[in-house]
Amino acid sequence: MTSLFTASPSALTVTTGQAPAGPGAAATLLEVALAAISGEILSPVSLTVDYGVPLQSGEAVTLEAAVERSTRTLVFAHGRVLKADGALAATGSAVFRRAEVPGRP
Numbered sequence: 001m002t003s004l005f006t007a008s009p010s011a012l013t014v015t016t017g018q019a020p021a022g023p024g025a026a027a028t029l030l031e032v033a034l035a036a037i038s039g040e041i042l043s044p045v046s047l048t049v050d051y052g053v054p055l056q057s058g059e060a061v062t063l064e065a066a067v068e069r070s071t072r073t074l075v076f077a078h079g080r081v082l083k084a085d086g087a088l089a090a091t092g093s094a095v096f097r098r099a100e101v102p103g104r105p
Contacts, residue, residue: 017063019055019081019089026055026081026090029063034077034094037065042075042096052088060084073098 019025027049035042055061065079075096081089 017061019057019059019061025057026051027092029061029081030065030079030090030092031094033063033065033079034092035096037067037079038070038075038077038096039067040075041099043099045074045095045097047092047094049090049092051090053083055081055083055089061089068093 017029020028027047030049031044031047034047035044061084062082063079064082065077068076068078070076075098076093077096078091078093080091083089
């Protein structure tokens, strides 16, 4: 991967890499990207994936992810996986629960 999603939360982040093996490749890529863009320790609450064209193992992909909004306890993010030719492999959205940190209101 060329980026580790170091942009500030809510910023659109783009990275490139290779698709893992298996039919759930796009879902795996999206969950990792959406959790990373959220910028903190989170627990997944929900992940929704809509599939486009299938990915092949090792195929070059581009991931885009952004935080839509966040509340005191939840983070809402969305993203997409694009093939090298620009074809849409998947879109997804996720809700994450913020970890409880002692002393944080």
